[in-house]
Amino acid sequence: MTDVQIDPLEAVTAEDAEALAGLMRQLSSHAPPLAQANFARIIAGSSTTMFVARINGRIVGTATMVLIEVASGSRVSIEDVVVDESQRGTGIGDALMRVAVAAARAQGAGKVDLTSNPSRQAAHRLYLRLGFKKRQTDVFRLELDAEEDRKTLA
Template identity: 50%
Template sequence: MTIEIELVQEATNEVVAAFERLVPQLSTSAKPLDRDSVARLVTFEANTVLVARIEGEIVGTLTLVAFPLPSGLRARIEDVVVDESARGQGVAAALTDKALELARKAGARTVDLTSRPSRQAANRLYERAGFQRRESLVYRFALDG
């Protein structure tokens, strides 16, 4: 089995359908993405959207966000999701490795990500990839009431 990682640059029918299938596996509160939303996601300058394929089928996605700050170029890995049918096969690791490679090539100083404590397998993966846990508080302000 070979995992292929691709950069997504347009909102094709296949990509839109993959997000329709994958996003609910990531978040029960996220709104479904229509073609315009996927197009905005994949063409937004700060985003690099990756998909993973096994035997030609999209089975996972990750978004790498890079942004300049006064302290240097920073990057974040967001919304990593692997289809339930493909979990445990190295898909998330392949996506993460590619994202780190792209961030390094872009000149990012650091790559951050967050993960809920209950996602034990994901947390082990990130630690194996070299991420270090930080003492930090994450605050969120909900703007959409």
Template identity: 35%
Template sequence: MSDLEIRRTRRTDIPAIVAMLAHDPLGEQRESPDDLTPYEEAFDRLEQDPNQHLIVAVRAGRVVGTMQLTIIPGLSRKGATRSLIEAVRVHDDERGNGLGTRLMEWAIEESRRLDCQLVQLTSDASRTDAHRFYTRLGFTASHVGFKMAL
């Protein structure tokens, strides 16, 4: 893994990220890699928000993983700051090599560095492999999540 770089996303990384987001049963229903305009607009919003950390993992000049870390200040838990991990993806040909673990370790360490007291994430109910992965990393399934499409 010494040849792996984890860094902030650049605009030029967007096509590779969107391709990874679209390359699974859930993503193929909700992503549109043929039109990058909405992703570029979202990237611009993310870049302007200091609490958003869109990250890529790069090996040999190729984007092979991505994730988003959001820092959320709050009043609950005695004013605790928490981080939220979302959109974790690893390219198919990189799975099983520890890259997902490296991305998660980066997110946890960055959360500590930013004085977060809690790291949280959600995972679609159908992603049972991901649930086992998060459990192995020390996360516990502690809540039931709800979403509403607007």
């Protein structure tokens, strides 16, 4: 693996924000454009840790860990796992996931969940190799900005 450093993002520079926005575009064509202030707000959350992988100081990957404390037990959701296209297959995704899982364990989480687009087969192989199991579940979503949903729930 290339000489990569993985750490929690504690402050967001303009250069970091640009790199992260580029990664989000690689993750999803539907990702909203985010600015430095958006990323700063994300990392300010007490339950959220955004890990970044850097090579020579430049962000080339990220994974966000969200600790969820509920009555049925604490768990972690890992979100927005993405490695720059130019660095895929080099072990950075594996390293990011191992750091995030270790952090979840250190925070006392009982389980780690993540979702992944069915088209991301390489990511699926990584998750299975790391011990994740595919769950038989349905995911439900309510788009809060959709006009039809506002009418239904009004």
